[in-house]
Amino acid sequence: MARWAMVIDLRRCIGCQACTIACQMGNDLPPGMFWNLVTTVGPTGSYPALRLYHIPRPCFHCADPPCVPCCPTGASTQRDDGIVIVDQDKCIGCGACIMSCPYGARTRNEKLGVAQKCTFCVDIISQGKEPYCVSTCHQRARIFGDLDDPASEVSQLLVSENTMQLKPELGTDPHVYYIQP
């Protein structure tokens, strides 16, 4: 069994939003709905002493995801490979999971009346492809792979690079890691 994870290299991300749009097109999301926005941090400081970087934000597929136990219908579940999914047939659109996610990764599909989010492109990774946000990235800022495989690039990067998780103090243990800018 795999344990899917992603490493995002903030030294490489240029905030172009290619991942945002590739995700939207690949997952056939309506205009204006995003599972994968990129947040710009800065510029901080005063011209010309400035700092600027970007944080792409997919679902973090946490080891302990708060969005799963809070779901009253059992629509939100975590698979054995770590991917957190929402069963669209069971979801009643109550919004509990949207409020519980500390990372703002979930969004409401108004047309369907359900909660949705990044799935690590579960349908295409099962065919051996990379998630849309990964294959589209010109800068190769995103690396996707199996943490249970010590030879995988994601495993190697967690060893070799100074990575961080967002809000580690919450104990959610996100499986999206950032290499700091």
Add this chain to the structure above:
Amino acid sequence: MSENGEQIRKSVCYFCHQQCGMLVHVKDGKVIEVEGDPDHPSQGGKCPRASIWMKHHNHPARVNYPLKRAGERGEGKWEQISWEQALDEISAKLDQIRQESGAEFVCSAGGTQRTHDWARRRFMNLYGSPNVFHVSHVCWIPTFMIETAICGWSPFDLDLPSSRCVVLWGHNPAEAYMPEMRAWTDAKRNNGLKIIVIDPRMTESAAKADLWLPLRPGTDAAMALAWLNVIIYEGLYDEEFVTNWCHGWEQLVEHVQPYTPEWAEPITWVDAEKIRAGARMYATNKPGNIQWGVAVDEIGKPGGAAMHARALLRAVTGNLDAPGSDLIPGPNQSMLTDEEMECNECITKEQLAKQIGSDRYKTCSWPGYSKISGVAKQVWGKSPPTEWMCEAHGPSVFEALLTGKPYKPRAMLVLANNTLLAYPDSRKVYKALKELELITVMDYWLTPTAMLADYVLPTADWLERPTLTNTYGCSDFAICSERAVKPAYERRTDYEFWKGLGDRLGQSEYWPWETLEEAKYYRIYPLGYDVSSYDDFVEQVRFSFPEREYYKYGRLGFATTSGKVELYSQTLEELGYDPMPRYIGPAENEDDDPELAREFPLVLIAGSGTMPYYHSEHRQIKPLRYLHPKPRMQINPTTAKELGINNGDWAWIETKRGKIMQVAELTEIVHPRMIFVERGWWFPERDGREPELYGVWQSNCNVLTSGEPEHCDNMSGSWANRGLLCRVYKVAEEDCPHG
């Protein structure tokens, strides 16, 4: 072809001129998926634009049939006609104009190469008009021609990963050239490449740089001259190269003596020590590159001096055609170049002399082209193309339409060019276009410009046409890509447009190729591969990169009069220009015109590329528009506070030419005295008819810019998008756009 009937076509995305490789999955004649091609030099990525191919290809607002104006100009009434009728009527009018007035009375405005421009020039040469132009005077061509005058062919080719330093001078690959940005980042991570960014704004590229020099817009000449001063007077130059391979070294040493970093500091607003640090970093991390960018082509009046001085930096450091430095590709020696397809021998010198603007701006028009390319050809055996490098001057054409001097053109054939948004002083352009008897526009959309046309013709998109990538016909390589599907509806390529007109005007013998693939096969045939067609070549070979040869000048000399790099340029001197670059201030500034500066105290930056758009394209593509719904101007928070402007307010930006409004983004990205405005804005969701024209007057940055002779570079004709003076104030509540 796979078992399920799916075929993969090797294509390139042409939503910008980077031309990234795409693998297009086709089934039953329809595109079902587009993937980035990992085997292409672009390495398989897709930017936001590449992902919306389906929205573009199938958009309900696309022009799919030839349209003929049925009401008054701009009334938006169209009659659908056949291609045959359109070509018959247009060619009849062209014939009439040539007989009554002369061929030069017909002009053509083109765009950033979503077209096959050798075919346009072929037609126009055979027809007899030299009045062909793009927006090239603000897009690398001035740089190319000055660099070619100095060293025999612009050294624009890179040699990563041997490089140790790159200067991104007015160039922001992080927003404009995704694969290039990755190459820089890889080289920085893997080889410790130093990246220097020279840009007024803290761009994405500047954010990733080792050194950022935040100069005042339009003062690039001062920066380059100061670098020359530092490199020469600190002894950081390449003595062997300047001794053996440069003409005019002694003169240059004397010439740049006054241009110290202390002299440049108050001009550029960059600390003298920082200027020194940049010059030292470039000169001591050899080999190094000054990568091509187009900002310096957009500063107008001082542009020629700036690109001239910048070009000399390569020579004094010996960063020319050496491993890892800027390489001189020269023309493609194996296949037929763009120039060889243009039929340049078919137009008379008498007609060429009538090229509008060529009496004043010579390096990128017939007087300079003939001289510079003539010398180049003696060494290389081939010339750069006349498309791009030898053109009429757009703003001068519009001036001619309004004044009748030197004569008043009667027709304009427009392709891939949204003229009302593409040229400086848009209100003047509008008045000029109204003077034309015939306007034809070939485009994807009914743009504001197309709304003024007499005929609008449907054009094929990148999925529907084959593309040959060769850096505007100036590089030694070729990347060949095939069309994925046949054009839908009655969309055609521009080649068919020119051939259709040519066949009707007695040029049939010059148009032997029925399709673009036939023409391209003719071009690549001399490469000598055993292939049966152009598509066969794409499938089996696709890339033609000649073996790299360094130090070609050792064998050939430099393609200049002296055979050396001309630090003192005899060619420029013979054309009546400074043989060495002399400092010229920004197009508008407080020293030259203090009164203007009191009225317009801020410095304008216009014309930059911004994701996810390209030029004036893609505002009707919803996924992209949701990312970036409104035109944004950038203003420093300190300045905004003084002016009572809050984040998200609509703000007027006004120059001597006119005013527009954009939404204020308060950000430290710009200096307190700089204002950045976005380019290309029109609103496809609004009424396209006159006077609204899709809101073309509301936020279009070219309402502000200038193409007046006093603001243009005398050498190239580059006009001023940057370094102009402006003022900013809040838009009153009742004047703010709704929605």
